[in-house]
Amino acid sequence: MTSPGSESPDTSNADIRPTSNFLRDRMAEDVRTRKYGDAHVQTRFPPEPNGYLHIGHAKAIFLDFGLADEFGGKTNLRFDDTNPEKEEQEYVDSIQKDVRWLGYEWERLCYASDYFGQLYEWALQLIRTGKAYVDDLSADEIRQYRGSLTEPGKESPHRSRSVEENVNLFQRMKAGEFPDGSRVLRAKIDMASPNLNMRDPVMYRILHATHHRTGDEWCIYPMYDYAHGQSDSIERVTHSMCTLEFTDHQPLYRWYIEQLGIFPSQQIEFDRLNLTYTLLSKRKLLQLVQEGRVNGWDDPRMPTISGIRRRGFTPEAIRAFSASIGVTRTNGTTDIELLEHFQRDDLNRRARRAMAVLRPLKLIIDNYPEGQVEHFEVVNNPEDPAAGTRQVPFSREIYIEQDDFREVPPPKYFRLSPGKEVRLRAAYFVTAQSVVKDAAGNVVEVHCTYDPATRGGDSPDGRKVKSTIHWVSATHALSAEVRLYEKLFATANPGDAPEGGSFLDNLNPNSLEVLASAKLEPSLASARVEDRYQFERVGYFCLDPDSSETRRIFNRTLPLKDSWAKIEKKTGA
RNA sequence: UGGGCGAUCGUCUAAUGGUAGGACAGUGCCCUUUGGAGGCACUUGUCUAGGUUCGAAUCCUAGUCGCCCAGCCA
Numbered sequence: 001m002t003s004p005g006s007e008s009p010d011t012s013n014a015d016i017r018p019t020s021n022f023l024r025d026r027m028a029e030d031v032r033t034r035k036y037g038d039a040h041v042q043t044r045f046p047p048e049p050n051g052y053l054h055i056g057h058a059k060a061i062f063l064d065f066g067l068a069d070e071f072g073g074k075t076n077l078r079f080d081d082t083n084p085e086k087e088e089q090e091y092v093d094s095i096q097k098d099v100r101w102l103g104y105e106w107e108r109l110c111y112a113s114d115y116f117g118q119l120y121e122w123a124l125q126l127i128r129t130g131k132a133y134v135d136d137l138s139a140d141e142i143r144q145y146r147g148s149l150t151e152p153g154k155e156s157p158h159r160s161r162s163v164e165e166n167v168n169l170f171q172r173m174k175a176g177e178f179p180d181g182s183r184v185l186r187a188k189i190d191m192a193s194p195n196l197n198m199r200d201p202v203m204y205r206i207l208h209a210t211h212h213r214t215g216d217e218w219c220i221y222p223m224y225d226y227a228h229g230q231s232d233s234i235e236r237v238t239h240s241m242c243t244l245e246f247t248d249h250q251p252l253y254r255w256y257i258e259q260l261g262i263f264p265s266q267q268i269e270f271d272r273l274n275l276t277y278t279l280l281s282k283r284k285l286l287q288l289v290q291e292g293r294v295n296g297w298d299d300p301r302m303p304t305i306s307g308i309r310r311r312g313f314t315p316e317a318i319r320a321f322s323a324s325i326g327v328t329r330t331n332g333t334t335d336i337e338l339l340e341h342f343q344r345d346d347l348n349r350r351a352r353r354a355m356a357v358l359r360p361l362k363l364i365i366d367n368y369p370e371g372q373v374e375h376f377e378v379v380n381n382p383e384d385p386a387a388g389t390r391q392v393p394f395s396r397e398i399y400i401e402q403d404d405f406r407e408v409p410p411p412k413y414f415r416l417s418p419g420k421e422v423r424l425r426a427a428y429f430v431t432a433q434s435v436v437k438d439a440a441g442n443v444v445e446v447h448c449t450y451d452p453a454t455r456g457g458d459s460p461d462g463r464k465v466k467s468t469i470h471w472v473s474a475t476h477a478l479s480a481e482v483r484l485y486e487k488l489f490a491t492a493n494p495g496d497a498p499e500g501g502s503f504l505d506n507l508n509p510n511s512l513e514v515l516a517s518a519k520l521e522p523s524l525a526s527a528r529v530e531d532r533y534q535f536e537r538v539g540y541f542c543l544d545p546d547s548s549e550t551r552r553i554f555n556r557t558l559p560l561k562d563s564w565a566k567i568e569k570k571t572g573a
Numbered sequence: 574u575g576g577g578c579g580a581u582c583g584u585c586u587a588a589u590g591g592u593a594g595g596a597c598a599g600u601g602c603c604c605u606u607u608g609g610a611g612g613c614a615c616u617u618g619u620c621u622a623g624g625u626u627c628g629a630a631u632c633c634u635a636g637u638c639g640c641c642c643a644g645c646c647a
Contacts, residue, residue, distance in 0.1 A: 020587065048647050081637050083646060091574040123587070139645055146643055150575045184645055196643050205645035224647045248577055248642050269578085276584085282647090324596065328579090331640050335584050338597050355607095400623045414608070423606060457606045470605050511629060521631090564608045 021327045023063060023270060027071055035238075041073025042237045044110070045099070046228070048080045049091035049212070051282035052297040052304040053098045055318070056273040059067075062322035063241055063270065065104040065283070077106035078234055081113045082227045084211035091214070094297070098305035103315045108235070110228045111310065113213045115234055119222050120174065122230065122260055123185060123203060131259050132203060133159055134169040135198050142184070146199050152192035152200045153460070159188065173206055174439045176219045180206050187226075189255065197252045200335055201225055210510070229253040232265035240265050243272040245327065273335040277487045279494050283354050284503060291557035292508065294488070300544075300555050301488040301511050308514070311485065312532055312542035312557030317346035333493070341559055347532055347540045347557065352380045352387060355470040356535040357519045358482055362445045362474065363416075365430060368396040373473075376456065378426045390523050394427050396475040399519045401538075404469045405446055407435060412567050414466035416446065423468040425536065429454040459508065470536045477519040480552040483544065484513040 027041060045064040047053065053061075068075045077099060081087050126132035135158045137145065147153035161169075169187055171411065185204040193199055197320070203226040208219045229252075232240045240253075247269045257264055268509060272280075279285065288294050288302070290448040297304050300311035308318075321342040325334050355378075374394045381387035400416070409417040415423050421431040428450040436445035453460050457468070497503050501552075527533070527543045535541050539559035547553045 022587090025589090045647095050647080063630095080647065088647075142645075143643070148575085152575090181645065189594055197578085197645085202645055207645080221645095223645075241621090244578070245641055246647090262597085271579095324585085328586075330579055332585060335597065338585070341597060353607080353609095382607085412608095425606065427606095434601095465606090467608070470607075534607085534609080538608065539609095560607080561607050562608075567608080 016501050021270065023067055023239075023241065023327055024070070024331070026268060027067060028106045030073055030133045030238065039236060039238060040570070041068050041071040041074075041239060042235065043068040043073060043239050043241065044076040044232065044235060044237050045106070046078045046080045046231075046242075047095050048083070048086070049088060049095060050083070050086040050174045051091060052094050052306055054280050054282075054285065054302075054304045055275065055278070055308065056303075058097075058102060058305060058318050059239070059273045059322050059325070059327075060243075061099060061102055061104060062319060063254075063327060065106075065109070067241075073238070074107035075104070076108045076110050076172065076237075077237070078110040078231060079112065079395045079440045080224070080228065080231075081111055081213065082222050082224060084207060084209040084221065086323070087214045089214055094306060096440040101305065101309060101315060102318060110231070110235060111213060112209060112222075112231050115227070115231055116214060116218055118234065119227060119230060120220075122297065123170065123222075123226075124167065126168060126203075127185075128163055128258060129259070130188065131370075132185055132187050133161050134173065135159070135167050135184050135200075136182070137184075139181060143204070146196065149196070150182045150514040155191050156186070156200070159200070170204075173204070174218070176208070178206055178484075180208055180448070182206060185220075185257070187252075189252075195248055195251055197225065197249050199254070201252060204206070205234075222513075225249055225252050226256065226374075229256050229265060229267070230260070230262065232267075233257055233260075233263040236263050237265045240267045242269055244268060244269045244331070245272075249521070269327055269329065269408040270327045271331055274331075275303070275339065276333055276492045277489050277494065278336060279489065281495070283496075291504075293504065300483070301485050303488075307425055309488065309530075309547065310555065312347075312540060312555055313343055314346050314350075314532070317343040320346065335448070335486070338476055344533070344558055344561070347534060349383050350381075351532040351534045351540055353382070353536050354533045355392065355398065355400050355472055355521045356473050356480075356524065356538065357470065357477075358484075358515050358535075358538060360472075360517065361402045361405055361443070361520045362378060363398050363430070363471070364445060364447050365396050365398070365450050366433065366447050368448045368521070370396055372396065373476075374427075392521050392523070393476040394424075394471075395473045397477055398471040399474055399477060400446075400469055400471050405432070405443065407443060410568070410573060414566075415469055416448075416467075421451075421461050421465050422466045423454070423457050424450075425468050425470050426457050427455075427471070429459060469537075472519045472521050474519075476522050478522055478525055478552065479522075480518045480554055482515040482518040482541070482554045482556065484515065484556045486513075520552070520554075524552075527554075529551075534560070 038486045043064045043077045065075045100258050135156050145154045184202045186200045189198045204220045207221050221571045250267050253267045262309050298306035321339050332557045375391040378391045380390050416432050429448045430448040432448045434447045435443045438444050488511050489506045491506045494506040529543050529545050532542050540557040544555045546554040
């Protein structure tokens with residue numbers, strides 16, 4: 001017998017290399033042509049600490065860390081913390097925890113805010129070479145001057161200030177002499193460019209805000225475009241992967257690096273992950289948390305890493321999924337069932353089995369001796385003999401699943417019904433004899449007889465039963481709360497708001513069902529948080545961190561595939 | 574209506590001028606001490622129209638459709 005709750009060793013990760021993709025091809029080519037000379041491949045994962053990581057980030061992490069590793073390179077974790085108004089230490093901490101949980105360790109922990117000094121010096125350099133200027137236009141005016149998609153912009157009246165005046169003004173911006181929004185530093189590029197990003201983009205804005213790391217040291221903060229490429233360059237990033245919506249920013253990314261004459265990091269874009277029935281927008285996820293639509297960032301229904309971790313998903317499955325979806329430049333939506341498939345596949349191989357009855361129905365074995373207890377040896381994981389066996393107590397009164405008994409069985413229903421014989425998993429064959437009903441006519445108790453010759457679940461005469469059901473001995477049963485999760489959203493594309501509504505209207509009202517009185521086999525007493533189990537015939541479950549000595553709570557990660565449910569649905573049984 | 578990016582089974586993805594393949598989903602059968610898992614089989618695809626070529630998903634031309642961009646967000 002192995003120790004309770006321990007999972008079988010991970011065997012799922014050996015073959016997660018996808019066949020081919022353009023990112024790998026690109027890196028291989030750069031290595032082959034020695035594009036960066038003797039420099040090793042360097043990547044970075046650059047989250048903004050303004051929310052929790054989600055499954056979409058897992059794909060980026062897999063690519064940033066995985067690809068670098070394939071080429072013997074390194075990966076930094078870099079916080080893109082250039083906007084103090086939205087960023088918090090809580091997010092910095094959760095992101096590190098999540099990256100590690102996914103199975104990755106960074107070479108260096110970096111912050112864009114580490115480079116504020118250097119970025120400031122470079123801004124001065126651009127001013128001195130006539131490539132940047134301080135603009136006094138308001139945000140509204142800047143927008144108006146920018147033109148539109150089809151019309152060129154107009155140059156700001158402040159565009160031709162002298163270098164001296166620009167230096168002076170910029171230094172005073174930094175010194176805190178001006179209020180928020182009164183001035184910005186802009187790059188002097190081309191107000192007529194068809195690429196809006198090149199129409200004199202803002203480099204610095206004035207923000208008298210306390211930064212989670214630099215405190216009140218700065219009151220001017222660099223914009224993403226001005227900070228990101230240079231941060232890459234400072235870290236000698238060779239391959240800076242980002243999502244498709246940044247494609248239009250690439251000319252600007254290169255422009256800054258070229259004007260400054262610094263290490264030529266290169267940006268490469270790939271497709272963001274989209275999943276059916278899932279929202280992967282930090283803004284909307286934050287809204288769900290703030291409005292209390294879910295119970296925090298780690299609510300097991302959330303697509304956040306912390307949410308699916310609590311739900312019982314494993315890093316191995318997430319990595320296998322990430323590998324399988326591939327990477328391209330086409331915008332698509334991956335079926336959530338694919339993620340679930342990889343999770344079931346992983347858990348099927350590794351999770352210990354146990355018997356648990358979610359909606360108990362008392363089954364009394366009339367011809368079984370009162371007071372007698374037997375212990376049956378049950379395999380812990382039929383997929384992994386090394387997982388060993390355990391002893392499960394059996395007695396005259398047991399609980400079975402309400403679903404496993406029908407007084408009038410529909411066609412193709414093979415479970416217990418009056419006069420029908422089934423196998424109690426690893427125990428005996430039993431035949432239902434009679435039922436006891438309450439005043440409302442509900443079956444509250446089923447009486448049956450057992451065949452002592454079928455001990456262990458085999459019939460010496462070779463007779464077959466159509467079905468095996470699970471059970472828990474009533475006197476030995478542990479009580480537990482079980483939380484059943486369904487999809488958080490009822491529609492495949494939750495971002496599509498209905499007419500006159502919002503994405504919140506797509507929320508699934510039945511995404512959480514709490515079962516207060518489930519019955520568990522006694523071995524589950526030793527379950528620890530993040531242990532994963534398959535409750536036989538029911539699904540995959542794990543202990544929720546809210547559990548205590550007196551209150552046991554299990555989360556359903558995923559139900560097992562259920563072919564009876566399909567038949568039932570089709571025949572309307 | 575400017576610019577950028579893209580288009581292969583229902584979905585995701587391979588094929589890098591030479592047999593359109595895989596996975597998920599679906600369907601049927603087999604097997605089963607989990608109606609789980611597993612096994613077998615089946616169905617469905619190169620956006621359109623021209624062209625180059627012995628040969629085109631791949632190259633060319635023209636169209637069509639989709640996504641992204643007008644934050645002092647990232």
